[in-house]
Amino acid sequence: MRPVKASPQTQLRLLELADLDAELARLDHRRRGLPEVAELTRLEARAGELKDDLVVTETELSDLAREQGRAERDVDQVRTRIERDRARLDAGQVSAARELASLQAEIESLRRRQGDLEEVVLELMEHREELVSRRDELMAERDGLGSEMAAVAARRDAAIKEIDEQAGQASDRRGSVAAEVPSDLLALYEQIRDSRGVGAAALRAGRCEGCHLTLNTVDLNQIRASAPDEVLRCEECRRILVRTPESGL
Numbered sequence: 658m659r660p661v662k663a664s665p666q667t668q669l670r671l672l673e674l675a676d677l678d679a680e681l682a683r684l685d686h687r688r689r690g691l692p693e694v695a696e697l698t699r700l701e702a703r704a705g706e707l708k709d710d711l712v713v714t715e716t717e718l719s720d721l722a723r724e725q726g727r728a729e730r731d732v733d734q735v736r737t738r739i740e741r742d743r744a745r746l747d748a749g750q751v752s753a754a755r756e757l758a759s760l761q762a763e764i765e766s767l768r769r770r771q772g773d774l775e776e777v778v779l780e781l782m783e784h785r786e787e788l789v790s791r792r793d794e795l796m797a798e799r800d801g802l803g804s805e806m807a808a809v810a811a812r813r814d815a816a817i818k819e820i821d822e823q824a825g826q827a828s829d830r831r832g833s834v835a836a837e838v839p840s841d842l843l844a845l846y847e848q849i850r851d852s853r854g855v856g857a858a859a860l861r862a863g864r865c866e867g868c869h870l871t872l873n874t875v876d877l878n879q880i881r882a883s884a885p886d887e888v889l890r891c892e893e894c895r896r897i898l899v900r901t902p903e904s905g906l
């Protein structure tokens with residue numbers, strides 16, 4: 658393969674390209690790491706939990722309403738039987754002493770049963786009150802969460818819009834810089850960038866700015882002896898090593 662050659666001016670363009678690529682990578686990293694994204698994920702998880710808790714509470718409430726209805730009907734039935742027995746007593750329909758005693762015993766027993774059932778109804782009503790206030794708390798938290806999520810989403814969208822604008826500008830600048838780099842040099846740059854993340858680095862004060870390796874005297878002498886249009890590579894990181902006025906040569 659014919660070695661790539663480019664004027665020192667053209668080689669300097671690669672450093673601009675590397676700066677713009679670094680900026681684009683930084684913006685991409687920022688976009689993916691926005692705290693609002695993590696915050697929204699957390700809030701969405703909580704909203705999911707709330708939704709499930711609400712379904713459970715609503716189900717418990719409707720089960721309880723059915724149970725309460727049943728208990729109230731039982732109370733009514735017992736009350737009706739007591740009234741019927743009392744009516745029989747009051748009407749003087751029962752005169753035999755044994756039958757009278759048995760009826761009175763039944764009324765006593767029915768009253769105890771009524772008392773027990775009324776207690777059950779009361780307990781169910783208390784439980785219902787607890788569930789209603791729990792449901793109200795859940796609904797209030799859900800509503801609050803909804804507004805919070807909307808606010809975080811708005812902040813995230815604004816941040817993404819700003820990042821996209823900056824990325825758009827950097828991308829435009831990259832396009833015009835890349836247009837000034839000959840295709841063989843650009844292809845080499847892209848190939849290195851694909852494998853190493855950064856395609857070119859400056860030689861500054863005898864040091865590769867890509868891997869921060871300080872070149873030894875032999876290497877520096879070799880660079881000094883190279884033609885200005887020769888495209889050099891860092892021996893350590895293999896990036897294109899661009900000579901600048903600050904290279905210390």
Ligand SMILES: [Zn+2]
Pocket residue numbers: 858865866867868869870891892893894895896
């Ligand atoms: Zn290097």
